[in-house]
Amino acid sequence: MSLVIKGAALLGDRVADVLLEDGVIARIGSGLSADEVVDGDGRVLLPGFVDLHTHLREPGREDAETIATGSAAAALGGFTAVHAMANTDPVADRAELVDRVWERGRAVGLVDVRPVGAVSKGLAGETLAELGSMARSAAAVRVFSDDGRCVHDARLMRRALEYVKPFGAVIAQHAQDPRLADHAACAHEGELSGRLGLAGWPAVAEESMVARDVMLAEHTGSRLHVCHVSTGGTVEVIRWAKARGIAVTAEVTPHHLLLECDLLESYDPVFKVNPPLRPASDVAALRDGLADGTIDAVATDHAPHAAHDKDHAFGDAAFGMLGLQTALGVVAEALVGTGLLDWAGVADRMSVRPAAIGRVDGQGLALEVGTPANLTLVDPSGEWTVDPSVLASRGRNTPFAGRTLPASVVATVFRGRLTTSHGRIVEGVSA
Template sequence: MTIALRGVALLGGKPVDVLIEGGFIAEIGARLAGDTVIDAGGLVLLPGLVDLHTHLREPGREDTETIATGSAAAALGGFTAVHAMANTDPVADTAEIVEQVHRRGIEAGLVDVRPVGAVSKGLAGETLAEIGNMARSGAAVRVFSDDGRCVSDSRLMRRALEYVKPFDAVIAQHAQDPRLADSAACAHEGPLSGRLGLPGWPGVAEESIVARDVMLAEHTGSRLHICHVSTAGTVEVLRWARARGIPVTAEVTPHHLLLTCDLLEDYDPVYKVNPPLRPAEDVEALRAALADGIIDAVATDHAPHAAHDKDHAFGDAAFGMLGLQTALGVVAQAMVGTGLLDWAGVADRMSVRPAAIGRLGAHGRAIEVGAPANLTLVDPSAPWTVDPAALASKSRNTPFAGSVLPARVVATLLRGRLTVSDGAVAEPVPA
């Protein structure tokens, strides 16, 4: 089946027709015909979005999310590939488990699900997991992370960086010194946390680990990726590392680009997230760093939770927020609406760079003849209201409930097949 996108706006160019055939872009021109014709006038065509940081909860917590429901949420959000984090039950620390996650993603057929392997066995931070076996497995893992926990032992972190280097893989670090931000910490440390009586989480808990790890990356010559950057201080460490040519990349979440710790005034646990929401000055620094490329990518940290895990006193509630279906709209508001990025910049930060970090050669490609047809069609002038009950996730813990976000995903294509059509899930795509 061929699909013709009529009058679509390419990045920085005039409206054209795009013909898709056999999983690839077959032609770009005018008055192109196809078996299916989509009127794309006024719409923007992006390379399919790639998420470096998704929690799909399977295996172990299928009551909160499954690979199938998370894949549906991802496709509706414009994603064609997601990286599924290792903090499942059992932990994805063996070849057998990452292959199971990979296989379930293929069965869901809506996005390419790339398993993330654990750095340490059981995420315990004591001994290395089966990194080599996972890298050589059918899942071909290229991102390793103990996300949810920091690899705080510097010796173990050094060994992990050394071990992944021959596989051209990357260690994605959850930067949080457990001695500076202990298990009780739940809010940005400052006057507000003191007044609210919430245990504080200082920015230096993140910054000190990032500083240590960029030095280890320089020493080993290995690739390092910093998850969910949240402070202006971390931005400065990254800027210093880039100036020295250290192979470090970084991501920021949509919620850290838009929300501030002032929202904690009412103790609403929907705003409890790891790392915590920070003050406005940190938000501004994160936006500027994403705009100038010091932060490479936007990653959702999609973290679904059941109501019985979130509906507690703030200090007892689970950390995390939904993010897959709202990510593009939040970035459009925080970055495009403010003039900090154009749509070409969004494509770079939400597709091109994350695909390169994750070593996904079929994703994040330029929109040109011969490229794989992993694509996202966006209406930049279609605001929509976030309704938690209408989201594809099994969970409802979105901080954007009732918010009106700009930019609606109209269609998503994976290998030339529509996974989302007119804002609704279409059919799974064969592997």
């Protein structure tokens, strides 16, 4: 069936009809018709969002999330591709495991599920995982990460960067020096952590590791990607590295763009996240870094948890927050509403650059005739209040519960098919 999106503002600018046929954009113009019509009046059409950092939990923790439920949350959030992190059980550290995730994502059929391969076997940080076989597998892995754990051994990190270079792949580092922020660290180190009696997580634990890794990237001539940047100091290190011509990219989460560490006063474990929430000065630096392009992408770090893992005293609770369905609204509030980004900028940071970093074919492309129809239709004035009970994820650990966000996803199109419409999965599109 053909599909036409009528009268939408392309990237927030030119208003036109967009006709989709055979999975691609067939025509852009006016007065177009099709078998199915989506009303775009007053709405903004963007390329589908690409998330570089998603925890789908399958295999091993299907009580928290599955590829099916995570894919649904992604589609409802306007995403058409997600990168599924490797810290599953078993760890995705060899070809047959990444292929299993990839095949399951294809069977669900709501978004392009791109597996992330582990850097080290079992995430143990001791020996390299089967990087070559994962890169050459059916899943064609192009992002490798021990996310949840830092590749803290400099020699291992160097070897990983060297190994993936011929594949055009990237090492995505969870930057956290374990000697400066140990397993007990759970709050930004400062007056607040001391007053609350929570183990401190200093900014330098992140910044020093990023500084080391950008020098390793320069030495190897390979690509480095810095996961979930959380401090102003890290922004400055990345800015310096880019000015030097080092092949480094970086991401920031929606929650680090909006939430501050003062929220920990409540001891509510929903605000426990890795890396921790930071002070207002860091939040401002992250927004500026994203706006000026020092930080390349928004990535959700979507981390669903079962209630029995999250509902504990703060120090004992699992790290992580939901992010897929609230990402657009948070970015709209923090960046669009403040004038730091326009909608074309949102498309660049949430689609174009993430797709390029992950080497994802058919995603993050210009809205032009002949390009694959992976699209997101946004209502820029579509306020909505976050209700955890109706989110598609199996987890309920959203820090935005009860918060009204200023923009919403009206529809998502994946490979020319309408997958979501007005907050619901379209019947019959999911396996």
